[in-house]
Amino acid sequence: MSENMPAWNVHLTDEWRSDALDLLADESLPGRWTRRWLERPAWPQVQDIDDRWITSMELEDRTRQVAQRLLGAGLKPGDRFVVSASATADLVVVYIAALRAGLVVVPLNTGYTRAEVERIVADAQPAGAAVDDRERAAWISEAAAGEPVIVGIEVELAGSAEADLDRVTRDDPALLVYTSGTTGRPKGALLTHGNMLASATAVSLAWRWQPDDRLLLTLPLFHVHGLAVGINGTFTTGASVVLRPRFDVTDVFGRADAGAVSLFFGVPAMYQRLASTPGAAALRRLRLCVSGSAPLPPTVANAIAAATGHIPLERYGMTETIMLTSNPYAQRRKVGTVGFPFPGVELRLGDAGEVEVRGPNVISGYWQQPAATAQAFTADGWFRTGDLGEFDEDGYLRLVGRSKDLIITGGYNVYPREVEEVLLTHPGVQDAAVVGRSSDEWGEEVTAVVIADGDLGVDELRAHAAENLAAYKVPKRIEFVDDLPRNALGKVLRQELR
Ligand code: MLC
Numbered sequence: 001m002s003e004n005m006p007a008w009n010v011h012l013t014d015e016w017r018s019d020a021l022d023l024l025a026d027e028s029l030p031g032r033w034t035r036r037w038l039e040r041p042a043w044p045q046v047q048d049i050d051d052r053w054i055t056s057m058e059l060e061d062r063t064r065q066v067a068q069r070l071l072g073a074g075l076k077p078g079d080r081f082v083v084s085a086s087a088t089a090d091l092v093v094v095y096i097a098a099l100r101a102g103l104v105v106v107p108l109n110t111g112y113t114r115a116e117v118e119r120i121v122a123d124a125q126p127a128g129a130a131v132d133d134r135e136r137a138a139w140i141s142e143a144a145a146g147e148p149v150i151v152g153i154e155v156e157l158a159g160s161a162e163a164d165l166d167r168v169t170r171d172d173p174a175l176l177v178y179t180s181g182t183t184g185r186p187k188g189a190l191l192t193h194g195n196m197l198a199s200a201t202a203v204s205l206a207w208r209w210q211p212d213d214r215l216l217l218t219l220p221l222f223h224v225h226g227l228a229v230g231i232n233g234t235f236t237t238g239a240s241v242v243l244r245p246r247f248d249v250t251d252v253f254g255r256a257d258a259g260a261v262s263l264f265f266g267v268p269a270m271y272q273r274l275a276s277t278p279g280a281a282a283l284r285r286l287r288l289c290v291s292g293s294a295p296l297p298p299t300v301a302n303a304i305a306a307a308t309g310h311i312p313l314e315r316y317g318m319t320e321t322i323m324l325t326s327n328p329y330a331q332r333r334k335v336g337t338v339g340f341p342f343p344g345v346e347l348r349l350g351d352a353g354e355v356e357v358r359g360p361n362v363i364s365g366y367w368q369q370p371a372a373t374a375q376a377f378t379a380d381g382w383f384r385t386g387d388l389g390e391f392d393e394d395g396y397l398r399l400v401g402r403s404k405d406l407i408i409t410g411g412y413n414v415y416p417r418e419v420e421e422v423l424l425t426h427p428g429v430q431d432a433a434v435v436g437r438s439s440d441e442w443g444e445e446v447t448a449v450v451i452a453d454g455d456l457g458v459d460e461l462r463a464h465a466a467e468n469l470a471a472y473k474v475p476k477r478i479e480f481v482d483d484l485p486r487n488a489l490g491k492v493l494r495q496e497l498r
């Protein structure tokens with residue numbers, strides 16, 4: 001453990017501080033989940049978007065059948081399997097079934113354009129996919145090699161295998177999540193069952209997640225926030241989740257006020273909308289609101305606290321490491337900080353204050369990318385997050401910036417280089433620089449500063465961007481200029497453009 005490691009465990013109960021704490025008990029996600037289901041077969045586990053509840057035993061049964069259908073169709077353990085759909089119980093069933101069958105789930109944003117889908121499929125080489133949209137299914141089918149098994153999200157497949165399920169162990173890969181960078185080869189973070197089990201167990205302990213908690217989940221299920229924290233955490237705890245297809249302020253207030261839910265997880269852009277809409281006092285009935293994926297502005301945290309009596313619990317995570325730090329549940333929650341490392345997570349500050357981490361939650365590497373993997377770790381094996389931090393006088397971690405070139409808009413990551421490359425493919429564009437400008441609505445707003453020929457207009461350039469980029473990556477603002485500020489080496493000075 002490094003010298004600058006804070007005394008995080010002063011905030012944990014004796015039980016959590018125990019050396020006997022086994023974050024990896026049951027070996028795999030299905031190992032833990034099936035044990036929980038057998039303990040309480042009639043427990044309501046998932047509330048679908050039509051408000052119908054699915055019990056543990058029904059979930060066991062449905063996921064078993066779907067897993068056997070997937071294996072019966074010829075898929076094999078270790079095969080990559082794309083899952084791309086809006087948040088419904090069918091999606092949760094396919095996700096669990098694929099894990100029980102030993103497949104590696106590749107979650108895919110439902111808003112991606114054809115070009116974005118193709119790049120990921122070309123890299124992941126999936127043997128199959130479950131998709132809720134015919135056009136996206138066709139894109140995947142055409143981009144994949146061989147004859148992939150592509151099914152609708154209900155997985156209506158004729159065959160079924162009598163294979164044993166739940167054979168995976170902690171080192172088996174479970175999830176391949178793509179973090180994009182440029183229009184070149186995307187990077188897939190390969191998370192094992194052990195990574196996800198360790199993180200879900202740690203989160204469950206730290207937030208005192210209980211079986212009778214009901215999580216209101218309005219996040220998409222193709223990123224670790226919704227999937228590895230919301231879904232995995234629910235089943236790891238043996239609690240319940242209420243699925244919603246999208247975030248809607250009135251719906252959140254209504255369910256909270258009715259006492260139908262006890263937990264809410266969201267990104268700061270959601271809290272910003274909740275705080276600025278009359279009626280936020282409805283959130284008073286929730287046991288816990290958690291914010292993450294981007295910095296929670298203190299004004300928003302304080303507005304929620306004023307309306308509800310509780311400061312939202314801010315935590316910090318990353319696809320490659322799942323959850324890293326959290327403000328304490330029972331002790332002081334400090335606005336503007338991300339608290340202390342979760343059980344099992346070790347954290348230190350490296351050169352220039354970069355946050356470096358290790359633990360059972362951290363990936364071993366990127367899918368088939370040894371060079372990118374080597375770059376992501378220090379010589380002594382710590383993962384470099386690209387976030388800059390400092391510890392305050394009480395040992396709470398405060399994130400103060402990023403060494404990586406990244407914009408976070410409404411909780412979604414956008415790499416400026418990727419957007420610039422798309423803009424530069426327009427014949428009227430001579431040069432372009434993309435930056436994140438601070439915004440009340442989105443945290444950061446994707447902004448393009450462009451040198452263009454003749455009469456290229458904003459609408460035409462935005463339409464060109466939208467053809468090639470998911471909507472959240474499309475610049476909200478485009479400004480035409482005669483020159484871009486550059487340093488002596490010719491590098492664009494992004495800070496000046498911001
Ligand atoms: C939607 N739009 C966005 C956007 N979301 N633009 C920029 N940034 C975003 N995040 C666009 C839409 O495409 C649309 O554009 C316009 O904004 C209005 O859309 P909306 O109806 O208001 O959007 P809404 O559906 O309400 O979505 C907002 C949101 C959503 C905040 C609910 O962005 C969201 O779910 N964000 C969470 C993402 C997430 O899960 N991140 C976790 C990553 S994991 P147009 O042009 O079509 O009108 C991670 C690790 C960790 O980071 O620590 O958790």
Ligand code: AMP
Binds near residue numbers: 224315318320338413
């Ligand atoms: P992703 O790659 O989508 O998983 O995004 C991970 C990044 O989100 C981290 O490296 C941080 O930069 C950022 N992030 C996550 N949680 C927080 C937070 N609470 N405060 C500030 N940044 C955060």
